Amino acid sequence: MLLNLGSVPLVVLIYHRVIELPSDPQMLAVPPTRFREQLQALQAAFDILRFEQCWADVQRPTVVITFDDGYADNFQFALPILEELDIPATFFIATGYIGGEREFWWDELERILLCSSGGQALNRVGAVDLDRTYDCGQVREREALYQFLHPQLKTLSVKEREGAMAELARLVIGIPEPRSSHRVLATQELVQLAASPMATVGAHTVCHQPLSSLSIEDQREEIECSRAQLQEWTGRPVQVFSYPFGAKSDYTPETVAICRRAGFDRVAANHSAVVRSWTDPYRVPRFLVRDWSADELMSRLRRFAGL
Ligand SMILES: [Zn+2]
Known part of the structure; x- marks a missing residue:
């Protein structure tokens, strides 16, 4: 069981990027000043737990902070703010891009x-x-x-x-060179990120393919290789995972079974819902945070969680 029946709401937030960008067509970046304001507002209103923590006895409305993909800005801009405010976050990393020159x-x-x-x-x-x-x-x-x-x-x-x-x-x-603003984590940055007491690293496959588009064998390889690589780089066990893209069409019951058998403690999806006592720990829903003011985030979150 994730939460006690009749419990207060728990919402898992999903971020991707903390950086100021000239253009952001997928709307996945939150500028650092905004990110700090959002975290301060969250900290004032909610308990903040870790993704991999036991959630069984939450007493107050609670949020959990997660990041997907493994952008360099997670280390450059998000981590210092999380450390300054003493707020933990989990970073799900697609290992195939780490340390390379390619953009996602x-x-x-x-x-x-x-x-x-x-x-x-x-x-x-x-x-x-x-x-x-x-x-x-x-x-x-x-x-x-x-x-x-x-x-x-x-x-x-x-x-x-x-x-x-x-x-x-x-x-x-007239295509420009790969942009430093869109850089993926260098291996050494990932190692430093994982060493922070405010960070947990989770797996997010190697190639970031929708797992539902792969054979069962290929799904298993994507899931297990990303985990093994992260464990090797960081020297720490990796006990959590998030499905690439994470909509209900992006993974299958077989994907869930692979994650369960692999012994992950909890797996994040990317459909929007509040975590309930009956929530499957291998399909944990998340709430996507955009470049909103702290006030807008809080009012959206209150509506979403029924507060
Ligand atoms: Zn992703």
Whole structure:
């Protein structure tokens, strides 16, 4: 049981990025000043527990803070604020990107289509048939193609997606270099993050594929390899996991069974609900926090949790 019946609400928050960005089409970044204000408001109103902690006897409305993916800004900007305010958080890390030069594919797609200066007319990109012809010479057409391709690329295999992205990069012109603002954690930064008393590291697969798009064998490998790699890097046991993307369509009952058998204590999903006594510990819902003022966050959270 996660919570006592009739208990006060517990809400698990999900963040991705703490950084000021010139543009943020997926709306996943919270600027550091905003993040501090949000945490101070949360700290004043709620108990704050760790994701991996026992939640059975919460006495007051409670929040849990989590981060997905493994952006460098989690270490550069979020961790110092968490440490300053003495607030714990759990960081779910997609290990395949750590220590590399590549941006996450969704950021690379954004850079290719939203930060470039022109390109050809396209009706097909690698394995993806487009729904119409997009004239990449026009800003608005590149924006429309970004909106079309983002969900299409998500469910491709890594190889197919890489092929589509490479072709796109050949046909679009004026693409800037990978951005330091979109950097993923270096291995040493991850090690330092994991060593903080305010941080717990959880696994989030290797390649960040929707697990429902993979065979059971590949799912197991993604889940277990990311955990083993994190344990090797940090020298600490990894007992929690979060499903990439995390919507109900992004994982399957087999995924849940693999996580259970692997002995994870708790697994985070990304559908929106309050944690209840009957919540499955292998499908813990979360509340996505956006770039809101502290007041807006608190009023949304109060409505959401029925406070
Ligand atoms: Zn993720």
